[in-house]
Amino acid sequence: MAEYPRDEFDDLAPTGRKGAHRRDGGPTTQAGAIALVAILAIAALLLVLGAINIIRSSTADPEEQVAEQAPTAESTADPTAEEDTSVDIDQVEKTAEVTVLNASGVSGAGGAFGDAVEEAGWTLGRVGNHSTSDTVSSIHYADEASAEEAQALGELLGIADIELSEEFTGDITVVVCSDIANDPPAPAGTGDAAEDTGA
Template sequence: MADYPKDEFDDLPATGRKGAHRRDGGPTSQAGALALIAILAIAALLLVFGAINIIRTSAGDPEEKIAEPTATAEPTSEETTEEPSVDIDAVEKTAAVAVLNASGVSGAGSAFGEAVEGAGWTVAQVGNHTTADTVSSIHYSDPEFEAEAQALAELLGVTDVEESEEFTDDITVVVCSDIANDPPTADGAAEDPGA
């Protein structure tokens, strides 16, 4: 080997350094790591409890979340013009009726479909429907079905009756949460809620 002259780099002090990027682990670095782990654990627990709370409060009967009206104002003389009462038995029942459950109440569509069928109409379909409305409605496709739609409205306790091209059946009953728990019986009488 070559023999080089001695210089200042040959006499280095003895230290524990293994490289410039290495640092001795001291109590401050361990405390920082423990603090980070504790903060992450607390954040995870808060997320879990928050998710459980959201799931618990959103689950349940949607009927319980709808506020009941506290008081109704007396109608003024301008508001008292009501539709004339329709005799359900006198109406010719030729329309095909669809009953759609938009209430979220299981079985409401079937119960209202049975009442419509029991009153003499042909029920073309019973199904589910999605809508943001909370008030039930009856839609008829042609003016010739208006009298039947009014008679159905009286039978079922629906106040919103309109001509509409939104549905394909002659008459479509959209059952919402306002009447879903009180379907009429097949003879047209309202069911006893205590039964």
């Protein structure tokens, strides 16, 4: 066997390295692998649960859901809502002057409704004719102070369209149209003077 002369590489101290291609599998590497597997397992479980919930909600019967919600909607409705707006005509303080305008084309309708207003205790102002394309009678009051009286007049005359309005100058103006012109409340007396004017 050939012998070579000794050089500086023969005097290097041992390092304990085994080569770059080798690596010991210590506890740290195993713990990292376990943690990665656990994270992937949790993520897969969450995906499965989410998919189950989506499938369950998409296969639910929409008619059953509507049926379950229907009683809730009905329970929120107040069956006495319209009754709460009623006003006792006899208890209302009648301070407003009421104008009655006949827009129905029915002769004498203004006078008949004017008589009913006066008989109920209001001060009757002008009774005359009015031109409008409306076919539904209405009551117009000039300010909020007359709102309760206007509501009471609506109940007396059978008029549901009651509004705060600047269209007329009087305290309260009743516009009688064709929907009620032939069915006025029956007062104790009749107003011949109003009928003579065609109102």
